[in-house]
Amino acid sequence: MATLLVAPALWADDSSRWLERMAQAVQEQSYHGSYVYERSGIFTTQDIWRKVDSDGIHERLLQTAGRHQEWVRHDGQLVCASSLSQNRSSQNISTRRADPRQLGEWYSLRVLGGTRIAARPVTVISLQPRDAFRYAYELYLDNQTGLMLKSLLVDESRELLERFQFAAISFDAPDYQTGLKPSSSCLELEAPEDVSAGATEFWEPGWLPPGFVLGDRQVRSLKGDAHVTSQIYSDGLASFTLFVEPLGKDSLAEDLRAQLGPTVAVSRRLMTEDDLYLATVVGEIPPRTAERIAESLSQSMAGAQP
Helix, strand or coil, X not given: CHHHHHHHHHHHHHHHHHHHHHHHHHHHCCEEEEEXXXXXXXXXXXXXEEEEECCEEEEEEEECCCCCCEEEEECCEEEEECCCCCCCHXXXXXXXXXXXXXXXXXXXXXXXXXXXXXXXXXXXXXXXXXXXXXXXXXXXXXXXXXXXXXXXXXXXXXXXXXXXXXXXXXXCXXXXXXXXXXXXXCEECCCCECHHHCCCEEEEECCCCCCCEEEEEEEEECCCCCEEEEEEEEXXXXXXXXXXXXXXXXXXXXXXXXXXXXXXXXXXXEECCCCEEEEEEEECCCHHHHHHHHHCEEEEECCCCC
16 A cells, blocks of 8 residues: 555655756757648648757758748747748657646656657656646657657646657768758747837736746837737646737737647737737647636736736
């Protein structure tokens, strides 16, 4: 009986060590590989080159089936893309910066066993949410490096919402200079304006799911003096972004809700005495969570804490 009582704690400790290895691999590991990404029954295949050096983390992703799509990032910031409509799989694949110290509060952690992915031995970690505000994950971590080689994301009904899986991966040093070089169709993006450049008003959620904290704020200029603000929140694994943009008095924009795989988008019009705005919550969270966040918004100045 004593063994049964301590087993969950041992599972959590072992899982935390694996997640720490994964977090370290995200910061330190260079590689080249090919992966499959599935969302709502739609598959895409992509190649990825990733190099970590003294100048930071450099990544290039190239879609290998269907129309040409390409993305280049530096330290997680998108610097060029073949189209302005960014595929979600270009953003977070194999780059989750999970903090094991946080995740144990919001997820039940367990080691499920081992298998093989891309011809490499892996250990499978289960993360089951302790509340209804986030999804469940299975992470398949490379035994040698700790890198995530596969992930599954499921909802409360155990329905698969997202699958990411390497088909091949190499940690040998390829020709990164060639692999990371963008093609002529990769359009350079302007860096977001620094929020410290002026007084910027933000709409702050009055409610956040437990464990989600503000990670980053950005401002992107529109025509004239208008701008779009974005604020990223994360619990250490799942994340969502709050976008707020001004609307004209005669705008026909309406409240809406859409979902594709694990990604939900909930938009809501916000009124002040003089202006009309559209707030949109986008992220890997259940629709009811996103709706509750959008309904709780109140305005405050940049620099104020949520």
